[in-house]
Amino acid sequence: MNMNVKMNAPAETVPVDALIKAATDAILREQRPDGHWVYELEADATIPAEYVLLTHFLGEEPNLELEKKIGVYLRRIQGEHGGWPLYHKGALDISATVKAYFALKMIGDDPEAPHMKRAREEILKRGGAGKANVFTRIQLALYGDVPWSIIPTIPPELILLPRWFPIHLSKMSYWARTVIVPLLVLAAKQPIARNPRGVHVKELFLPGKVASKRAAHQKWIWSAFFGALDWVLKRVEPFWPQKLRAHAIKTCMEWTTERLNGEDGLGAIYPAMANSVMMYDTLGVGPEDPRRAIARVSVEKLLVIKEDEAYCQPCVSPVWDTGLVCHALMETRDPKVHEAVTKGLEWLKPLQVLDVKGDWAEEKPGVRPGGWAFQYRNDYYPDLDDTAVVVMALDRAKEIEGQKSDYSEAISRGREWVEGLQSKNGGWGAFDADNSYYYLNNIPFADHGALLDPPTEDVSGRCIGMLAQLGEANDTPRMKAAIEYLEKVQMPDGSWFGRWGVNYIYGTWSALAGLNAAGIDHSHPMIRKAVDWLVTIQNEDGGWGEDCDSYKLEYKGYEKAPSIASQTAWALLGLMAAGEVDHPAVARGVRWLEANQGADGLWPQEYYTGGGFPRVFYLRYHGYPKFFPLWALARYRNLKTGNSRKVGHGL
Structure with missing residues (x-):
């Protein structure tokens, strides 16, 4: 363990109120009239x-x-x-x-x-x-x-x-x-x-190749x-x-x-x-x-x-975007966001799939539906990641002053569905349980290597965080299996793989957020290893970055990449989930966000930080450099000015 992580003197607080206000105002302007947010989702x-x-x-x-x-x-x-x-x-x-x-x-x-x-x-x-x-x-x-x-x-x-x-x-x-x-x-x-135009591309072929x-x-x-x-x-x-x-x-x-x-x-x-x-x-x-x-x-x-x-676009992401934006806005604790967040949550609530047993029921026929999809509608294919994010947002709604909506039934059904789709190894996949028939990736048709949906670290971290936020103790059989899964799949360098976000920075934040919510002590070896790794890979300019090329068949360690907004935010959220809000690395990361905020209150980012299929297909979420930095900055301010250094949510 790198003892410098624990021995560094506390860093001073970076003033962030103006940054938070500018980003909040910009994101509020982007809300659709019916209450939801949706950002462009660009592939190649x-x-x-x-x-x-x-x-x-x-x-x-x-x-x-x-x-x-x-x-x-x-x-x-x-x-x-x-x-x-x-x-x-x-x-x-x-x-x-x-x-x-x-x-x-x-x-x-x-x-x-x-x-x-x-x-x-x-x-x-x-x-x-x-x-x-x-x-x-x-x-x-x-x-x-x-x-x-x-x-x-x-x-x-x-x-x-x-x-x-x-x-x-x-x-x-x-x-x-x-x-x-x-x-x-x-x-x-x-x-x-x-x-009809008779266009062909025979000129692109070489004989016998x-x-x-x-x-x-x-x-x-x-x-x-x-x-x-x-x-x-x-x-x-x-x-x-x-x-x-x-x-x-x-x-x-x-x-x-x-x-x-x-x-x-x-x-x-x-x-x-x-x-x-x-x-x-x-x-x-x-x-x-x-x-x-x-x-x-x-x-x-x-x-x-x-x-x-x-x-x-390859698809659209309104449920995902709206759920995450609601979390970011609630993190600001600004009364002016209450109406917007409430509209967003009210838009999300009826999109819960309660009456369609999708393909997931082939493996889990006894489980009642209760999840949310990534898109506007996709009732046969809701996903665990969106469901966990939405359930946690609905649960956080009690923080909103004057909140009168009752989300208890929606939360209960969402939780039941997530619990029911836990895989045998303790983790969660995105859409199915126990979809781990790895031999199928060897069929000639599967040269892209993405035929399966096995449990992954990032989705599992999210599901752990949701269950913990809803009050599940970390010593229940379900939670013990999930935490043991994360401990087992942690990389030797302390990071976790990120299936749906690029890559080890995303996976490490997701895992740390879930483990923190589950009450795993911040001195636990897997938490310390993850903190060491995040601190070690911070760029000289104070930010964090990771390239899509990190999805290698054989991972040999982090490779330096330019600092970008969404990955800097993930690293900060991960460190703060591990109790490190006072670490100098956090202050440096916050200063990077301060220095790179645009005149519109948001952050520019052309780099792709979404995962479609590793090594085959990647995504540029246009919303990520907008709401994730706001989220990180607001959490930083809340922890630095509050009476506790502990993050109280599953995300």
Whole structure:
């Protein structure tokens, strides 16, 4: 243990009232009339590129103005290396680059234009488009630019298999399920895009250059087994019973239709929505059919259209944003936020899913529903992280002067659902319990390595914090198992992995917040190790930063990255949860936030700090550099000026 952590003299209090007021005023201005907050959720070039290709797959009359704006966006985010990265200033990703190039060519960019030529050269340097991942090759197959024979076989009969079968949809994550089911139909029918402009990208291929049959995360024994299975499936597929195939396709369509989720879309995520539209189109369901029409509308609602550019979001985050903003505003203890917070909580309350047993019930059939989703609606797929955050916010509402709303039933049902979805190892996943069938990440289709939703440190920290905030003692069997899980998965350097936020800073804050709420003594070795780690990685300028590249298959320790607002806030919240508000590192972090606050009262941040799929897909939450710094500053002031140095909440 680094004894300096405990021996440093207390630092002076940094005046933060003006910073808090400016940020509070700015965030209050961003509240929607009905009470909620929602911020842009930006990914990489793949989703806007796929949107362009979707419209041309369907043969729709193109919206030239929209395409022009998407083109502006794609050109702006092209990296200096000539290709497109998965996150701001990231390395070239061949799959994202192939899709962006294809979309720009479809929009009308000249292949010999400098930006297109550079991208093409970089793709060819890396072996050509044949080296792209499975999802990109499927996109190319839909346009006839690669044969379906190079796509791993995913027969639609998969949906008919019994649950005990080793490869079953219920054993996969919710996002994999919703993406794959309509894709099963596309893979079986192998449609070709209408492509009215006749655009192809044959120039991106090199003869004989194809992606490896085994991704970096896959074990060679499993890969050989599944590779042999794929070889067999490809050869027996022509002899498949046609009645069975028709029944499987019909079942896939019924499964998708049941979960269409209105204008919020299948799974409320773009890839599933787009696949559902293409599935209906392939099966001859016309544009006027209510099923296809509403699926198509759900895609349009993801667009962010600005004056000069446009892009398509992977999903939206209103419940998450609103819950976290309410926490940040309540932390300010400013009477002027009471009305806004109350409106936000009242907006959240009816979004609790109480009457739909989602796919999670396959594993936990005896548990009553009671969770919240990430998006406006996603009743089949509420998540534990959002539920914990919302429940804690509703519980904190008693701090609001004059609060009359009764949230006790909503809190009770949310708690019951979270308790019911605890996994056997003591932790919590995001959407399912015990979704830990790791061998499935070795199937050829899973080259992205994100087919599962196992328990993670960040979600588990949040659930521990929620239960503790609601009064559960840390010696109950449930809490003992959860705390032991966090102790077991702590990294040797003292950090915790962050699945849904980048990365070890996020995971460490999440774990520390939960452990503090659970009453784990701040002198406990795992708390001290985490504090040491956070202090050690602080940048010279006083802030904290961590790159998306930290999601390595083999973690070898923290790698220095520029200071940014959201990660600085997480580090501060983590240190304060560990009882270190008086540590000089905290004062330095607060000064960094002070020095980097914008004239609008908020903090700029282009870096991505959200996790979609590690090493494959990242997110830029536009709200994170707004409300997390406010939260950290308000907590700092409250602890420095209060009678106690203990954080009294689960977050």
